[in-house]
Amino acid sequence: xxxxxxxxxxEAGYKSVELMKKHVKETLRPxxxxxxxxxxxxxxxxxxxxxxNPVLLSGxxxxxxxxxxxxxxxxxxxxxxxxxAMCVNDVACAGGEPLFFLDYIACGKNYPEKIAExxxxxxxxxxxxxxxxxxxxxxxxxxLMPEDEYDLAGFSVGVADAKDxxxxxxIQDGDVLVGIASSGVHSNGFSLVRKVFEMTRESLxxxxxxxxxxxxxxxxxxxxxxxxxxxxxxxxGVTVKGCSHITGGGFYENxxxxxxxxxxxxxxxxxxxxxxxxxxxxxxxxxxxxMMYNTFNMGLGMVLAxxxxxxxxxxxxxxxAGEKAFVVGHCTKGEKGVTLC
Numbered sequence: 001x002x003x004x005x006x007x008x009x010x011e012a013g014y015k016s017v018e019l020m021k022k023h024v025k026e027t028l029r030p031x032x033x034x035x036x037x038x039x040x041x042x043x044x045x046x047x048x049x050x051x052x053n054p055v056l057l058s059g060x061x062x063x064x065x066x067x068x069x070x071x072x073x074x075x076x077x078x079x080x081x082x083x084x085a086m087c088v089n090d091v092a093c094a095g096g097e098p099l100f101f102l103d104y105i106a107c108g109k110n111y112p113e114k115i116a117e118x119x120x121x122x123x124x125x126x127x128x129x130x131x132x133x134x135x136x137x138x139x140x141x142x143x144l145m146p147e148d149e150y151d152l153a154g155f156s157v158g159v160a161d162a163k164d165x166x167x168x169x170x171i172q173d174g175d176v177l178v179g180i181a182s183s184g185v186h187s188n189g190f191s192l193v194r195k196v197f198e199m200t201r202e203s204l205x206x207x208x209x210x211x212x213x214x215x216x217x218x219x220x221x222x223x224x225x226x227x228x229x230x231x232x233x234x235x236x237g238v239t240v241k242g243c244s245h246i247t248g249g250g251f252y253e254n255x256x257x258x259x260x261x262x263x264x265x266x267x268x269x270x271x272x273x274x275x276x277x278x279x280x281x282x283x284x285x286x287x288x289x290x291m292m293y294n295t296f297n298m299g300l301g302m303v304l305a306x307x308x309x310x311x312x313x314x315x316x317x318x319x320x321a322g323e324k325a326f327v328v329g330h331c332t333k334g335e336k337g338v339t340l341c
Contacts (some may be wrong), residue, residue, distance in 0.1 A: 012110040016138055019116035023123035027133040031099070031172060041134030043058040043100050043157075059090035062153035064248075066189040069220050071149060073204055076114055078222040079152060080121025081128070082187040085223035086247070087156035088129040092227045093245045093302070095166040095234075096158035098131035103154045105138045108145035120148035121222075128225040131156065143151060164234070168242035168258040171305045175241060175331040178314050181324035182301035184277050186223040188248040189295045193219065196285035210276045218277050226302050233304075236317040242305035246297040253294070255303055255338045264334035267303075268341060272326040275299045293340060306333055 017037065024036050033042035048054040057093060063082045070079045080103070089099040103122045105115060115138055126133045145151075185193060197203060197215060204216030211218045226245075235239055242258035255265050278299065282292050306314050309325060318325040 012112050015112040016110060016115040019112055020119040023120045024133050027123050027126040029132045032132045032134055043134060051161040054159050055113060055162050056158060056318045057091045057094050057096035057158045059087040060155040061086035063187045066154060066187050072214050076117040077121050079252045080118050081222035083152050083154040084122055084125025084129060085225045086187055086309055087154050089226050089245045091156055091158035092230045093243045095164045096160040098129045098156050098158040098227060100132045100134045101154055103124050103136040105150055105152050106141055107150035108141060109147035110140050127337045129227045166240050166243050169260055171240045171242045171260055171263050171331055173333045174308060175305045175328060176308050176311050177329040178304045178306060179300035179326050179328040180226060180229060180302040180318055182299055183224045184221045184275060185219060186297055192295055196281050224301050231324045232321040233314055234316040236313050238310045238313050240304050240306060244303045246300055251293045251296050251338055256336055259336050261336050263331050265331055265338040267329040271328045275312040
């Protein structure tokens with residue numbers, strides 16, 4: 001008996017590392033010290049020594065059951081973008097610049113080419129966020145997970161000067177809410193998605209006119225990484241007073257997280273076009289509208305609160321970063337929470 005016969009193939013692990021190296025190298029920043037394969041990742045603090053009061057920000061998350069979609073479609077090169085997005089968007093939401101990222105892949109069996117495809121997506125997400133992929137782990141779990149399945153999670157660290165951290169404390173009556181468009185469902189609510197749609201290859205390969213693509217392609221679109229858009233706003237001289245990353249819990253849970261006591265957000269549902277995938281899902285699943293807004297991003301991946309005088313500059317900055325933005329509401333005095341009208 002040996003480790004390979006017990007279900008863990010060390011040689012496959014070595015091959016995975018060799019295949020992923022080229023993708024990892026593309027993400028490296030000047031501050032990265034050492035190479036891939038060490039026991040820890042090293043990152044120089046030179047990047048933020050000149051800040052008045054540097055504060056480290058961190059975020060960790062996974063892709064939830066969206067990985068099931070990747071299994072069914074046998075498409076593994078974008079799920080890594082989702083993993084990065086879920087972490088770095090949270091860091092950026094607080095005003096931070098993501099510095100580096102580490103991933104963790106747990107699998108039933110290590111298929112090196114598949115693992116390399118997953119890491120390719122992670123590396124692409126890191127490039128979009130401007131952060132370095134400085135380490136990770138691929139763990140085989142024979143007997144615990146099916147051989148053809150895996151789970152993917154990650155961890156990001158960023159930095160911000162204390163004076164630039166977005167806390168929401170200064171949001172006041174009259175501030176304007178600006179929404180940044182999502183690419184679709186992103187990485188939340190897939191347990192409900194998988195109940196609405198039949199999760200078979202035939203179903204996922206079905207073309208829908210209203211989607212302009214197959215169901216599978218619409219659902220697997222990776223989460224948008226908003227780091228560049230938020231940096232563009234900062235570079236334009238705009239102070240973002242509050243920022244909500246619209247993830248699990250939708251509007252009702254996430255928007256209030258940026259609000260101070262005594263301030264209520266008012267969001268106008270007709271201020272932008274809700275993407276077709278959400279309309280299709282609501283119709284096919286007979287899902288109440290409130291549940292839709294309490295589960296999904298409904299077409300807005302980020303919601304920002306800015307001073308009314310900064311609205312035009314904010315939207316222009318977001319669009320310069322290649323994203324779409326809308327004025328979606330305002331803040332008013334009232335019980336902390338959100339009103340959809």
